[in-house]
Amino acid sequence: MTLLQLTDVTGGYxxxxxxxxxxxxxxxxxLVGLIGLNGAGKSTTIKHIIGxxxxxxxxxxxxxxxxxxxIDLYRSSFSYIPETPVLYDExxxxxxxxxxxxxxxxxxxxxxNRSQELLKEFRMEKRLNWFPSHFSKGMRQKVMIMxxxxxxxxxxxxxxxxxxxxxxxxxxxxxxxxxxxxxxASILMSTHILSTAEKHCDRIILLHEGQVRAQGTMDDxxxxxxxxxxxxxxxxxxxxEETYNE
Amino acid sequence: xxxxxEVWSKRFNHYINEVQKYMRFVFTGHxxxxxxxxxxxxxxxxSEWLKVVSxxxxxxxxxAAIVGLILAFSRPVTLLREPDQVYLLPLESKMSYxxxxxxxxxxxxxxGLAVVVYIIGIPLLNTVTELSSTFIWLGLAVVVxxxxxxxxxxxxxxxxxxxxxxxxxxxxxxxxxxLTVQAMLSSNFALAxxxxxxxxxxxxxxxxRVKVQxxxxxxxxxxxxxxxxxxxxxxxxxxxxxxxxxxxxxxxWLNFVYNLIPYKKENAHNYLVFRTFIRTDDHxxxxxxxxxxxxxxxxxxxxxxxxWVVAGALSFATTLQLKxxxxxxxxxxxxxxxxxxxNLRKKAVQKVLRIFMVVQAFIVLICAIxxxxxxxxxxxVILISEITFIMSKDPSRE
Numbered sequence: 001m002t003l004l005q006l007t008d009v010t011g012g013y014x015x016x017x018x019x020x021x022x023x024x025x026x027x028x029x030x031l032v033g034l035i036g037l038n039g040a041g042k043s044t045t046i047k048h049i050i051g052x053x054x055x056x057x058x059x060x061x062x063x064x065x066x067x068x069x070x071i072d073l074y075r076s077s078f079s080y081i082p083e084t085p086v087l088y089d090e091x092x093x094x095x096x097x098x099x100x101x102x103x104x105x106x107x108x109x110x111x112x113n114r115s116q117e118l119l120k121e122f123r124m125e126k127r128l129n130w131f132p133s134h135f136s137k138g139m140r141q142k143v144m145i146m147x148x149x150x151x152x153x154x155x156x157x158x159x160x161x162x163x164x165x166x167x168x169x170x171x172x173x174x175x176x177x178x179x180x181x182x183x184x185a186s187i188l189m190s191t192h193i194l195s196t197a198e199k200h201c202d203r204i205i206l207l208h209e210g211q212v213r214a215q216g217t218m219d220d221x222x223x224x225x226x227x228x229x230x231x232x233x234x235x236x237x238x239x240x241e242e243t244y245n246e
Numbered sequence: 247x248x249x250x251x252e253v254w255s256k257r258f259n260h261y262i263n264e265v266q267k268y269m270r271f272v273f274t275g276h277x278x279x280x281x282x283x284x285x286x287x288x289x290x291x292x293s294e295w296l297k298v299v300s301x302x303x304x305x306x307x308x309x310a311a312i313v314g315l316i317l318a319f320s321r322p323v324t325l326l327r328e329p330d331q332v333y334l335l336p337l338e339s340k341m342s343y344x345x346x347x348x349x350x351x352x353x354x355x356x357x358g359l360a361v362v363v364y365i366i367g368i369p370l371l372n373t374v375t376e377l378s379s380t381f382i383w384l385g386l387a388v389v390v391x392x393x394x395x396x397x398x399x400x401x402x403x404x405x406x407x408x409x410x411x412x413x414x415x416x417x418x419x420x421x422x423x424x425l426t427v428q429a430m431l432s433s434n435f436a437l438a439x440x441x442x443x444x445x446x447x448x449x450x451x452x453x454x455r456v457k458v459q460x461x462x463x464x465x466x467x468x469x470x471x472x473x474x475x476x477x478x479x480x481x482x483x484x485x486x487x488x489x490x491x492x493x494x495x496x497x498x499w500l501n502f503v504y505n506l507i508p509y510k511k512e513n514a515h516n517y518l519v520f521r522t523f524i525r526t527d528d529h530x531x532x533x534x535x536x537x538x539x540x541x542x543x544x545x546x547x548x549x550x551x552x553x554w555v556v557a558g559a560l561s562f563a564t565t566l567q568l569k570x571x572x573x574x575x576x577x578x579x580x581x582x583x584x585x586x587x588x589n590l591r592k593k594a595v596q597k598v599l600r601i602f603m604v605v606q607a608f609i610v611l612i613c614a615i616x617x618x619x620x621x622x623x624x625x626x627v628i629l630i631s632e633i634t635f636i637m638s639k640d641p642s643r644e
Contacts, residue, residue, distance in 0.1 A: 050583060075585035086580055088518065089494050090525040095517075103514035103584035131494060147580070 009058035018044040019210040033197040034190040036207035042190040078155040079148040085140035087132040094128040100147040118146040137164040158189045198232040257325040268481035305374035306431035309367035314424030320396040331463040357393045385430040402452035409465030515594035536564045537606045544613035557623040565634040574641035603631040
C-alpha cells in the first residue's frame with residue numbers, strides 16, 4: 001500500500017524551480033534512499049514533503065491526503081530529522097522529549113516507557129537535565145533522533161543522518177530503523193554514505209539536477225545503467241560522468 | 247598600500263553604519279528618556295553642591311583621578327576580523343598603515359569623553375582652587391596629549407606582549423596620568439612636562455619591540471570581537487539584533503510556574519513559550535527592567551497623573567516588545583511541524599504575557615500604596631497591556 005506519493009512535483013525557493021516534475025512513491029514498510037550530488041535537490045524535495053515549502057505544481061499525498069486537505073492527519077503521519085539539528089536552547093533534553101510527546105498527543109505512560117528505551121539505546125540517560133549548549137554535534141543529532149522515534153509515526157524522513165554521529169550512534173540508528181521497518185513503518189533517508197545506503201535501503205532514488213534520474217532496487221539500477229555487479233558508488237559516478245559528457 | 251587603504255575604509259564605513267543603525271534605536275528607546283532625567287537631576291545636584299562646597303575640598307585631586315582613569319582606558323579599536331589572520335598575512339610589513347588609521351580613530355573616538363569630564367570639572371576647580379584660567383585650559387591641552395600617548399602605549403604594549411599582563415601597563419599609565427593632570431592643576435608645569443617625557447620614552451621603548459614582532463592577530467581579533475559583542479548586547483536591549491542568541495539561564499526558582507500547564511496536546515505551545523520567556527535573558531530581563539522602572543516611578547513621584555502615564559507607557563512597551571520577541575522568528579523551529587493548530591502559539595504568548603503583566607500591575611500597586619488612588623496605575627497596566635496585545639499586528643503573519 002502506498003504511504004507517500006509525489007506526482008509531478010515542481011518547486012523551489014524562488015520562481016525558478018529546483019526540483020522538476022518529480023514523481024515517486026514509498027510503500028508501507030519500505031526503506032528508500034534518496035541519493036544525489038550536493039545541490040541535486042534532496043533537501044528541497046524533503047522540505048516539500050514536510051510542508052515547509054509548497055509545490056508550485058504537482059501534488060504530494062501522505063496517507064491519502066494532501067497538507068491542505070487534512071493538515072493534522074498529514075503532520076502526525078511523519079517525523080523529521082533535519083540535516084543540522086534544530087534544538088531549543090532553552091529546553092533540556094528531558095523537556096525536548098516531553099514537548100514532542102505532548103505535541104503529538106502521546107500519553108504520559110507511553111512517553112515514559114519509550115523515552116527510557118531510547119535514552120538507553122543512545123546512551124543519553126545521564127544528560128536528561130542538560131541544556132543543548134552543553135551538547136556536542138553528535139549529541140544534538142541524537143536528541144533529534146530520539147524525538148523522531150518517540151513519535152512512532154508511519155513515515156520517518158531523515159536528512160543526512162550519519163553526519164556527526166559516532167559509529168555506535170550510527171549502529172543504534174540503523175537498529176532503530178530496522179525495528180520500525182519490521183513494525184510496518186516507512187523511511188525516506190537522504191545520504192551521501194553510499195555503502196550504507198546500498199546495504200540497508202530497499203529501493204534507491206537517484207536524483208540529478210532536480211529530476212529523478214533512476215529509481216528502483218539495486219538490481220533495477222544496475223540494469224538501467226547496464227552495469228552488472230556495479231556498486232552504488234560505481235553507479236553514482238557513472239551517473240555524474242554521463243551528464244558531464246552530455 | 248592601495249589595498250590596505252581600501253580594506254580600512256571599507257571596514258570603517260561598515261563599522262560606522264553598524265553603530266549608527268543601532269544607536270538610532272538606543273536614542274529613541276525608553277532608556278534614553280530615563281537617562282535624560284538622570285543627567286538633569288545629577289546636573290542640578292552638582293550645581294547646588296558647588297554653592298556649599300568647602301574650600302578644603304581636594305578638587306584638583308578628584309578631577310585628576312577621574313580624568314586619569316578615563317585616560318588610561320584606551321583600548322585600541324582595530325576593526326580586525328577573524329579571516330584577517332589568514333588573508334592579511336602577506337601584507338604583514340605594510341600593516342603599520344592600517345594600524346595608524348586604526349589608532350587615529352581610537353584617539354578621536356575616545357578623547358571626547360576625557361575632555362567632557364575635564365570640562366565638567368572646571369566649575370569645581372574655579373570654586374575650590376585659585377588656578378588661573380590659562381592653567382586650566384593648558385590642563386585641557388595636556389589631557390589631549392595624554393590621551394594620544396595612552397592610546398599609542400596601550401596598543402604597543404598589547405602588541406609586543408601579545409595581550410598578556412595588560413593590567414601592569416594600565417596601572418603604570420593610570421598613576422602617571424593622574425600625577426600629570428594633578429601637577430598641571432597645581433600649577434607645576436615642569437613636573438607635568440617630566441611625566442609626559444617619561445611616557446614618551448616608555449612608548450618609544452615599546453615601539454622598538456613592536457618593530458621586530460609579527461602582528462598578534464589572535465589577541466587583537468579577540469579584543470575586537472569582545473568589543474563588538476558588548477555593543478550588540480547593549481543594542482539588543484533596545485531592538486532586535488539578528489543572530490544574537492540571548493543567553494539562557496535555568497532560573498529554577500521559577501519552576502513552579504510551569505505547574506500552571508497540565509500535560510495535554512493543546513498545551514504544547516504553552517509548555518514551550520513559558521520556558522522560552524522565563525529562561526531567555528533578553529525576554530525576562532526586559533520585563534524585569536521595565537517593571538522596575540515603573541515601580542520606582544510609582545514610589546518616588548508624587549504626581550498621580552505622571553505615575554499613570556508612565557505605568558501605561560511602560561505596560562505598552564513591555565507587552566509590545568515581548569509580543570514581537572516571542573512571535574516573530576524567521577528561523578525554522580520544530581514546532582512548525584507539530585500537528586497542532588498554529589494559532590495556539592499566539593494564544594500561549596498571550597497567556598504568558600497576561601500572567602506576567604498582572605504581576606507587573608501587582609508590583610506597581612504595592613509601590614504606589616502610599617498614593618491616593620493607589621489602585622489606578624495597576625488597572626492602567628492591565629488594561630493597556632490587553633489593548634496593546636489585541637490591537638498590535640501579529641508579527642508571525644507578516
